[in-house]
Amino acid sequence: MTLDEARARDAADPLRHHRDGFALPAGTIYLDGNSLGALPRAAVAVMHDAVTRQWGERLIRSWNEADWIGAPQRIGDKIARVVGAKDGEVIVADSTSINIFKLLTALTAQRPEATHILSESGNFPTDVHIAAGAARAAGIDLRLVTRADIAGAIADDTAALLLTHVHYKSGARYDMAALTTAARATSVPVIWDLSHSAGAVPLDLAAAGAEYAVGCGYKYLNGGPGAPAFVYVARERQAALRPALQGWMGDARPFAFEDAYEPAPGMGRMLIGTAPVLSLLALECGVDAMLAADRDALWAKSQELFDMLTGLMAERCPDFTLVTPTDAERRGSHASFAHADAWPINRALIDAQVIGDFRAPDVLRLGLTPLYTSFEDVWRAVDVLADIMANETWRKPEYAVRSAVT
Amino acid sequence: MTLDEARARDAADPLRHHRDGFALPAGTIYLDGNSLGALPRAAVAVMHDAVTRQWGERLIRSWNEADWIGAPQRIGDKIARVVGAKDGEVIVADSTSINIFKLLTALTAQRPEATHILSESGNFPTDVHIAAGAARAAGIDLRLVTRADIAGAIADDTAALLLTHVHYKSGARYDMAALTTAARATSVPVIWDLSHSAGAVPLDLAAAGAEYAVGCGYKYLNGGPGAPAFVYVARERQAALRPALQGWMGDARPFAFEDAYEPAPGMGRMLIGTAPVLSLLALECGVDAMLAADRDALWAKSQELFDMLTGLMAERCPDFTLVTPTDAERRGSHASFAHADAWPINRALIDAQVIGDFRAPDVLRLGLTPLYTSFEDVWRAVDVLADIMANETWRKPEYAVRSAVT
Incomplete structure (x- = not known):
């Protein structure tokens, strides 16, 4: 060559x-777009408009006029097309870490008899750290086993299995469909971290039977430094999810300003506080660039x-x-x-x-x-x-x- | 007139x-800068540089070169000057809601005999929602009482008292020093939500004896739509804090990529995932404008x-x-x-x-x-x-x- x-x-x-x-x-x-994706040229004008016109001139009115309020769902629906999910199954919020925490706390609460969260030793550190914190909060253990031992370690008393689809270091990819099927045999929910696979490899969450996933906005999705992350829940699993983290933007009627929390229908409940709009709008440019190909x-x-x-x-x-x-x-x-x-x-x-x-x-x-x-x-x-x-x-x-x- | x-x-x-x-x-x-602060003119050039040069040209190198990695601490130290705290007592991270959750989970874990979190009915909804989720996760109650009954409701079995310093609707302000002193008599920690007071009224957290606080970046601090929030912990209380949310950016050595989590010294442990850098840099412009006055x-x-x-x-x-x-x-x-x-x-x-x-x-x-x-x-x-x-x-x-x- x-x-x-x-x-x-x-x-x-x-x-x-x-x-x-x-x-x-x-x-x-x-050759580092897997760590921080390059700048989509379109983002320069979008960000200038977001700063000078939407924020500077239109100010608070942009929440409605520019649909800032709908950005997490709108961009989530776009990411759904990248990962093989349906409209209303993906929402953009917070960081990958925090989204893992939401899912783990909701799933451990659903399985009070479980004794541990299962993950891979050498998984990306934040996945392991978040799982350790969620396990401690739930009064259960975090069990880490080597990659080869994962399938065999899934047990009736596993609260949830947390795996990174493509390993951040080795690049090794799990067989998502096979592991999801194996876990389903024991009714153990699997959370897939797609940080190194969304936009990198073909994904079809629906076909793989995947029910829960999270992923990163700033790698292959080219969303800019520290871009917000996304979270996916298969439609039929959404209604039962009650993360320990529950904030006003995930309430069914945030602007009613009521004490009682009622989770928003669908993925809306995965929102917590006000989203970092400028970073969100940059992410949308990156996702658009991905969808164009x-x-x-x-x-x-x-x-x-x-x-x-x-x-x-x-x-x-x-x-x-x-x-x-x-x-x-x-x-x-x-x-x-x-x-x-x-x-x-x-x-x-x-x-x-x-x-x-x-x-x-x-x-x-x-x-x-x-x-x-x-x-x-x-x-x-x-x-x-x-x-x-x-x-x-x-x-x-x-x-x-x-x-x-x- | x-x-x-x-x-x-x-x-x-x-x-x-x-x-x-x-x-x-x-x-x-x-007259809505208490909901979304106006655009500091300086932010236009800062954001253009952040997008086109730091992200576009320097790419991943900006984490070190432009000190993206240090932004949460650097901007936190600036906000410390606004709220009357010391260097190393404030860090910028996530949303106000999520920061409340970090503090509540850490404080409830420190007080296993407590039976409830205490807050005000009619407090800003996210504070109440987050407290309800944190209480549920800890297996304790959330007790809401009216404003007039707060001081009398502080009890030995209160895990933490969560109050918004200036009420988002009425504008009424608590006497921070008096309530902090009252709570200290029963060793109950108080978390102050400063969303409507940071940059709005004179604050001296140190003089008031305040130990825990959170606040919003996009109101009086003019940080832009959905700007990241801040969290304050008095230096002497930092070492004992172990939030249930623990992620790689809060680890003592995030780039060692190890399974075991060791909280970073000081406020660093309040970081979870990668911060939304573009939104962070806009916030810094707003805080700088505040500090100039x-x-x-x-x-x-x-x-x-x-x-x-x-x-x-x-x-x-x-x-x-x-x-x-x-x-x-x-x-x-x-x-x-x-x-x-x-x-x-x-x-x-x-x-x-x-x-x-x-x-x-x-x-x-x-x-x-x-x-x-x-x-x-x-x-x-x-x-x-x-x-x-x-x-x-x-x-x-x-x-x-x-x-x-x-």
Whole structure:
């Protein structure tokens, strides 16, 4: 594979015009859209209007006029199309962490005889931390088992199973339908964290029988830094859900200003306080950009980018060990490579304008976001990395210094 | 009081130049800054930079370079100066509702013998709803008593007392120091909701002996629609707090990616998921605008505006009944007037470019935000209202129609 061949792939890419919809900085190769999605160009004007006209000129009137009040449902319905859910099954609210907490507290309350919440050791930390807090509040345990032992650990006294569909580090993907079916045999509800799969891999929550899910707005959905998250509940499970967190925006009549709480019908009850409108409106631009592209084409391109990346890495950077499954059905849209010096190597890459990220203790993680990642990006990234390895540029002392955020 | 006299008051107002820092629409009289603060002009450029450069060009690097990661603490320290707290005692996170939940779950866990959470009937609904959910989760009751009965209802078996310092509707203000002292006699912790007092009235949490508080970013702090909220815990109470909600951003080492949760030192543990950065940066502009003004001058002007408003209302709109206490020490910075037809009257006012708000069932609420409310604003607002009442303009059928948000 040569640079010219990579360029030829870009020229033939049916998604290539979507890249123009993103404001990618010249000279930078961005392979970290799985951590913070790139800026959709449309968001610049949308945010300017939101700040200057909606907030500045129309002020409080925008709650009705600009339908700020309906944004969580409106954007939720759009995300539903990305994840294979129906209108009214997804709502945008708070953070992924807080949405997990809502679901866990509601589900543990439904199963008072249960003794533990089940999850995976090495799951994304916030999932585990939230589950530990929810378990403590419910007076039950958190049981963490290895990935291989999950299916066998589902038991009658499991309050809920919390799994991340695509692992943030390894990129390994669970078989959602199989695990959901296995859990249903014991009536154990499963919460799927879709943070690394929404917008990354084909999702059909309805077909998989998934009943509960959460996900992140700022990764593949390109919603901006710290964008609000989403939560999904299958329609038939919504009415019974009573999260411990219940606030006025989730009340059936918030502007009646009454003491008694009555959960709003459907997903409305998953709202708590007033949503951060500016961040919400940025998220909507990202979701719109995702919906404009064909889902099958995105996944096909993700696979081609992955195969090209892993092929070039094996050829030109053989010191790295691929930790992501090669079977496309068993992984997400990022590729992770282990190397004992992954931290300074990643710093050297960033210095050379190739942005991936490091995940402790030894992983270089490269995100493939087919909306805007080009084949040339991948070719150049490996070329730069091969140069860094050959010249040992990464040994510069400054690259050993740790930053606040990795 | 004539219009000329009102203008003369503006000309002599030491705070008058602060109004230029806000993008108020020409022709509109805005008396709803207690619901959504006006746009600080500085926020336009800040938000453009946040979107186009920090997100668009610098991408993930901005977490370190632009110190997105430190924003909750940095803005919290600024808000601390508004509320009379010390550095490290305030952090910006989530919504007011969720912050109340964090405090209530942590405090009820500390008092396992307690039988109830205590609050005021008619408190802002989200406070009551959150308290009901936290009580249910802890297996205890929520006890609501009238305002007059609060002090007498504090008992040894009260888990926590949750009060809103300035009432959202009546504007009545509690004596924070007296109630905190009364609660301390029985070791009952008090959580103060400062949503209608932070930036509105002089606050000195330290002097009042207040240990726990929350507050809103989008009202008097001018943080933008749905701006993130803040939470305060006196330094000596921080180490013992373990909210049921615990997420990775509140971990001592979030980027170590470990299963075990260890609360960050100090207020860091009150962070849960990733903060909505765009909304956070807008909030910082609002807080900066507040800090640029002299606190004593703000409160002095608030009182003058209140006296002028209530004087003019008594004179020109005698059908309205003032429900806000006239004693300045016993109220906030808004004035509420009861009238059986407050809904359509408020709609008629909005149509005439005078923006206040309606609070069910019968209150017209007018916010006085001395950073940008002028004496002329108040004079003109009453003049418009007197005209609406004299001509019965409010009886138009379209004004009876209810909107989604009041």
